[in-house]
Amino acid sequence: AQTIHQWPVAEIKAVGSPLSLGCTIKGKSSPNLYWYWQATGGTLQQLFYSITVGQVESVVQLNLSASRPKDDQFILSTEKLLLSHSGFYLCAWSLDRGDTQYFGPGTRLLVL
Amino acid sequence: AQKVTQTQTSISVMEKTTVTMDCVYETQDSSYFLFWYKQTASGEIVFLIRQDSYKKENATVGHYSLNFQKPKSSIGLIITATQIEDSAVYFCAMRVTNSAGNKLTFGIGTRVLVRP
Numbered sequence: 586a587q588t589i590h591q592w593p594v595a596e597i598k599a600v601g602s603p604l605s606l607g608c609t610i611k612g613k614s615s616p617n618l619y620w621y622w623q624a625t626g627g628t629l630q631q632l633f634y635s636i637t638v639g640q641v642e643s644v645v646q647l648n649l650s651a652s653r654p655k656d657d658q659f660i661l662s663t664e665k666l667l668l669s670h671s672g673f674y675l676c677a678w679s680l681d682r683g684d685t686q687y688f689g690p691g692t693r694l695l696v697l
Numbered sequence: 698a699q700k701v702t703q704t705q706t707s708i709s710v711m712e713k714t715t716v717t718m719d720c721v722y723e724t725q726d727s728s729y730f731l732f733w734y735k736q737t738a739s740g741e742i743v744f745l746i747r748q749d750s751y752k753k754e755n756a757t758v759g760h761y762s763l764n765f766q767k768p769k770s771s772i773g774l775i776i777t778a779t780q781i782e783d784s785a786v787y788f789c790a791m792r793v794t795n796s797a798g799n800k801l802t803f804g805i806g807t808r809v810l811v812r813p
Contacts, residue, residue: 617799619799627805628788628803628804628805628806629742629788629790629801629803630803631800631801634799634800642797644797644800673740675742677742679799685732685744685747686744686799686801687744688734688741688742688743688744690739690740690741691740691741691742693740
């Protein structure tokens with residue numbers, strides 16, 4: 586069975602500081618991976634997707650970047666956090682383009 | 698562009714009864730997929746059920762079922778025999794077949810409270 590792990594569970598960061606969030610999926614080779622963001626009380630918005638190692642496409646520009654250094658790893662980062670980056674970040678995976686997406690447990694980020 | 702609209706902000710029901718949630722979608726594409734997800738109090742997003750646009754039969758999984766009305770661009774979620782643990786926020790989502798990035802477009806969610 587596939588398992589998806591996100592780290593850290595939660596972060597409190599200062600405006601202007603760097604950020605790195607991680608996502609690892611086990612039990613499936615070459616998954617499609619996605620990053621989503623959810624403002625408190627809001628809906629989910631897709632940020633990035635990746636179909637293979639080294640390939641990442643941006644869906645929405647929020648002064649964030651993403652990378653896929655390994656088949657099972659997806660990283661979300663920024664060099665300078667903004668207050669608007671606060672929220673809930675979710676990693677998701679699917680078997681291929683046409684399949685259902687399944688979500689990880691998420692990382693809560695508070696930027697002060 | 699795709700759009701998903703959930704007009705019910707919150708619903709309160711008694712345990713063991715049936716709850717129905719509405720969702721209306723907009724797309725120019727003839728082939729698409731519709732999903733319902735549940736977000737628990739911990740924030741976990743759980744996939745519940747999906748409906749492929751080319752399928753006429755309403756999908757059913759456990760005590761979740763869909764009311765797919767294609768001419769009305771509507772995909773309602775029905776939960777029968779509700780339990781306390783069904784209390785959550787329910788999101789409707791859509792993806793068109795040729796969407797870049799396999800993008801899911803979500804509605805704003807409907808909060809369901811199941812009372813004992």
